[in-house]
Amino acid sequence: MNRKYRKTVIAGNWKMNKTPSQTKEFMTALKAIMPKGRWCDVALCVPAICIPAAVRAMRETRVGIGAENCHFEAKGAFTGELATDMLVDAGCKYVIIGHSERREMFGETDATVNAKVLAALEAGLTPIMCCGETLEQRQNGVTEEHIAMQIKLGLKDVPEDKIRKVIIAYEPIWAIGTGLTATPEQAQEVCENIRAVVRKLYSSKNARVISILYGGSMNEKNAYELLAQPDIDGGLIGGASLVPEKFVQIIEAANQPTV
Numbered sequence: 239m240n241r242k243y244r245k246t247v248i249a250g251n252w253k254m255n256k257t258p259s260q261t262k263e264f265m266t267a268l269k270a271i272m273p274k275g276r277w278c279d280v281a282l283c284v285p286a287i288c289i290p291a292a293v294r295a296m297r298e299t300r301v302g303i304g305a306e307n308c309h310f311e312a313k314g315a316f317t318g319e320l321a322t323d324m325l326v327d328a329g330c331k332y333v334i335i336g337h338s339e340r341r342e343m344f345g346e347t348d349a350t351v352n353a354k355v356l357a358a359l360e361a362g363l364t365p366i367m368c369c370g371e372t373l374e375q376r377q378n379g380v381t382e383e384h385i386a387m388q389i390k391l392g393l394k395d396v397p398e399d400k401i402r403k404v405i406i407a408y409e410p411i412w413a414i415g416t417g418l419t420a421t422p423e424q425a426q427e428v429c430e431n432i433r434a435v436v437r438k439l440y441s442s443k444n445a446r447v448i449s450i451l452y453g454g455s456m457n458e459k460n461a462y463e464l465l466a467q468p469d470i471d472g473g474l475i476g477g478a479s480l481v482p483e484k485f486v487q488i489i490e491a492a493n494q495p496t497v
């Protein structure tokens with residue numbers, strides 16, 4: 239983390255977990271144990287049906303609520319989809335875009351990810367744009383070029399004055415939900431490369447301020463070491479964000495000074 243230049247962000251991704259009633263219970267429990275004083279930016283991206291309950295529960299707090307997906311069109315015949323304006327009106331501040339599960343299971347491509355990033359920015363949402371390599375890609379030594387391509391295509395046409403609004407989440411697919419975590423060195427190396435791609439596409443100044451998160455089995459035990467890396471500015475957390483005590487411990491790890 240480099241708090242001097244960029245925001246530290248701890249974001250939860252609930253995936254398809256919890257009902258609206260369970261959301262209310264979770265938020266009540268979370269509020270009761272949130273650290274006192276200043277803390278980093280905290281986001282919880284929840285299933286669409288849980289957004290109203292989450293927003294209502296966290297209204298007086300600094301925890302931002304987000305969605306796990308959006309459509310890139312503003313409205314129309316897209317049964318089952320949600321437009322960015324709908325998410326804003328419901329109280330969302332963030333939206334996860336291009337999670338590997340959506341790429342793998344719902345046919346998302348770099349082109350749709352890009353269209354969604356542009357739509358989110360246009361609506362005033364903070365996109366959390368995901369990228370990451372498969373185990374096979376890592377073993378074949380193509381991680382760097384694969385991720386550079388995802389970043390380039392995902393950020394296509396994002397103007398210079400909006401790039402700082404984008405959060406990038408590096409999530410090695412082999413580490414998501416598997417209990418396997420990238421080593422701090424592996425995660426740092428990729429996050430540093432992502433920052434170099436942003437530098438090339440935009441400028442040193444923009445690369446210095448953009449927040450890059452790590453995701454992939456981050457938990458209360460490994461968070462501090464991962465977050466201590468200079469180019470890791472926070473975490474996108476799945477499983478451990480479903481338990482208030484674990485999520486708070488990760489926020490606490492992000493609040494600790496790094497050596």
Ligand code: PEP
Pocket residue numbers: 251253337409413414415416417453454455456474475476477478
């Ligand atoms: C995720 O869903 O983005 C994720 C990183 O999940 P987990 O923390 O469970 O690996």
